[in-house]
Amino acid sequence: MYKKAFIKDVLARGQDLEGSSVRICGWVHRIRDLGGVKFVILRDRTGMLQVVFKKGELEERVLKEVEDLREESVVCIDGFLRRAPTREGFEVAASSLIVLSKPVEPLPLEVHSSLKAGLATRLRYRWIDARNPLVSKIFLLKSWVARKFREYYSSQGFVEIFTPKIVASGTESGANVFPVLYFDKVAYLAQSPQFYKQFAVIAGFERVYEIGPVFRAEPHHTIRHLNEYHSLDIEVGFIESYHDVMDYVEGFFRKLATDIKEVSDILEAFQAPEIRIPETGIPRIPIRRVYEILESEYGKRIPYGEDLDPEAEKLLGSYVREKYNSDLVFVTEYPWRVRPFYAMRKDDEPEWTYSFDLLFRGLEVVTGGQREHRYERLRENLRDKGLKEEEFQYYLEFFKHGAPPHGGAGMGLERITMQILGLQNIREARLLPRDTERITP
């Protein structure tokens, strides 16, 4: 290994290391060449540190080599750490330089100002864009959210599962799936692990979670949709009502809210506020009540029994922010006509379902609910939706041999990341986004 320490760790031990020799490796962020003294700002994943090459302090030969450096050259530098009036309080007085790689052509994007470029350009040259410390922080946060997800659900007795992404049919109508050639058959990329996480519960694992890619063939042109994204999925058996599912979702968001201090540096960089959840819990408002609130508070009319549109979600977001001091709100009991066939309908009001969405700062980030686990009811639901039973035969079979009452939720990892940081476009939260036109790099 060329590299022993990250810059952040060197700086953290600055007191102890002062005067002793260190090696740091990374990318050349900036070069300030004053002739007899040359400053190189070296950057790695964890931070930046100034390196000084000074005439009289090192061999002439090394000083010459520095003149060949370009921004984004990859180097290792040996030197000793000393105090200096830099932002970090320290600098490395270089004694030698190892050049591991040098750009073969001018950079199409400048790392330090990449955010001034258009998103299309940045994504085209994402390997350079992502070196921008602010950009990389998005993915450090995303990684953190995924880790918290695993931590939380593991601690609640959930088992991580890994389900197929090549499937025989869509989970609903099949209209928005990507077909793939599977030997001599047509298969599809999974639009959701829905059926298989239910399968896992029924197969006896009781509580399961999965982090995996999902694929949506919708030709949307918005700042909140991707054709490939990562879904945080849970499914849990032996629930008494869909409120049990919401409790588990709420538990995860509470963990995010309380542990967010671990990544406060990232939040600060984005000037993002902490996540507000009231002591009394995330409000749970039936959609029929939401219609009333929207109408009376904002004069916004949603046809009774229809889904909320993006404007309605934003309005509701600011409503709960003011009324409950909450960044989050559950909208519950969605109409049967806008929910999939596997949703459980209310016992007394079959036109409404035991389902919910979770809105985070006015954007839908989670969908969930109780599933219909009763074989005959499930068949009825299919009929009601005008779907052909044959097409869901393999799914229906799961329910023939003992299925506990269960429910679950799917959460959009990129949407959660986007909302925590206040990103303006979901593509920012995906290293290599797939959208209607973009399949490279």
Place this chain on the structure above:
RNA sequence: GCCGCGGUAGUAUAGCCUGGACGAGUAUGCGGGCCUGUCAAGCCCGUGACCCGGGUUCAAAUCCCGGCCGCGGCGCCA
């Protein structure tokens, strides 16, 4: 899928409405030079662009049509 806006050096922009000194400006990058304490280093010299195709016109970066691409709104969703 429907609708709207846009495409100028590597990057980001000015110019377009009102066609003509636009021979396309500026910043940054890139190439070169000066400089021993910079920190968005500075200063000097150089380099480099009107998306593609067609049309209107004496004349098109500018107006019109088509295509491709980009951005966004809606629908759908996480």
